[in-house]
Amino acid sequence: MPTSTRLYGTRLSAWAIATAIVLTAAFALAAFYAPIEADQGFSQKIFYVHVPLAIVTLIGFVYGGICGVQYLRSGDSRHDLRSYTAIHQALIFCLAALITGSIWAKAAWGQWWVWDEPTLVSFLIVFLLYCTYQPLRFSIEDPERQARYAAVFAVVAGAFIPLNFIAVRLADPLIHPRVLSKSGGNLPGEMKLTFYMAIVGMLLLFITLYKYEMTAKHGRAQLRALRRRLGTIDQEAPRGRSAAPSVNPS
């Protein structure tokens, strides 16, 4: 198998720099430019971290599901790798969204967890579901079947998200008045700008981390292929069983 010398992810540094600039600008705007919210005070500013994290989490999970569909349609293992990486990164973002949401609940209501905030509860359930993605992959040895079952999971879980949101939102009538609509529809101009900037920054962070993980996986696969050609690969050391999809360096 010919190994191409083209490196994957050569534009990684450009993405990283863009992320750093936009995210720093967004946080600077949140700290100095956006006005203090009248009802919730300073603690409302965690929204500029929490809500973008939550939105990017959902984008990541949905993208993982779409890649799962593409894998099932084509059988191309690159889609499996994309699906795996997107879900892996989105799970980390989901955890961050839960933690920042918990901090916000503590600041707003004095408790680390509130059950009558339906979006937060939905995120907990979605988080618990996606936590099973890695164990599922890990317990299937055949790589092809692992990819196929993981894709089925990605699609089912992706469709589960909206259903879950409907059920949880209906179950918890809103007791607390929503001073800040999460869609950003009724925000004053300064807040809106900061908020959108934070979303773009967080999305860039997600893309950078996603590309970073993809680059690392491709780099490792290329290194292994080169070693194999040189004949220096240590044959006696078996590749450990892995939840991650294998990459074909080509």
Added chain:
Amino acid sequence: MSGAGLLGATRAILAKELLLERRAPQTIVAMALFSATTYVIFHFALQRDSIAGNLASGVLWVTVLLAAMLGIGRLFIADRDEGGLDGFLLAPVDRTALLAAKALTLFVFLLVLEAVAVPLFGILLLGPSPGAGGWAGVLLVLVLADLGIAVVGTLVAAIAVRTRSRDLITSILALPLLIPVVIGASRATADVFAATGAGSPGGRWLLVLALYDLVFALLAWALFDFLVED
């Protein structure tokens, strides 16, 4: 594959499952025993002689859900161990037949279980009986919830049966997926079990359950072929 072939294959597999369970009752008996024991556990854990409203609804649905997990865990075991899956794959029939038959099997198992477990719940734990109208409402919720549990349970069981840590995967995968069913069903029956007099199950909860059933039935139909490919 013609529609008649699909229907015939489904009927054949369903008949086989029910015959197996009738000749050597295992799963349903275990599920019923499990639910009775769970009621006793709830009695001591909650330290209540009779319960009503939200609490009664919650106890019933936690019990049904956990008993269902036993059925889900065993759904494909015999087929895998005795080579039934391989035999099915060799047969020139639509793969959907297996999904439909297994989901119907689980649905029948759940209904039989509830025919035992719900009256037992009424005798052992439930406070004031909701009356005939109330029980009719409960039956409607049970059927809608069982459909959802059967479809999702079949999907999860088909995934888990080909993994190494099958029982672990079944539980951690099925429980979060079934949370919307628990939300809808326990809300729907909470008013029926209310101590102040039986209400009727709220329409929007029945709607949530029906939507859940529909979405997952379509998903299972579209995805099941990928789970039994080899």
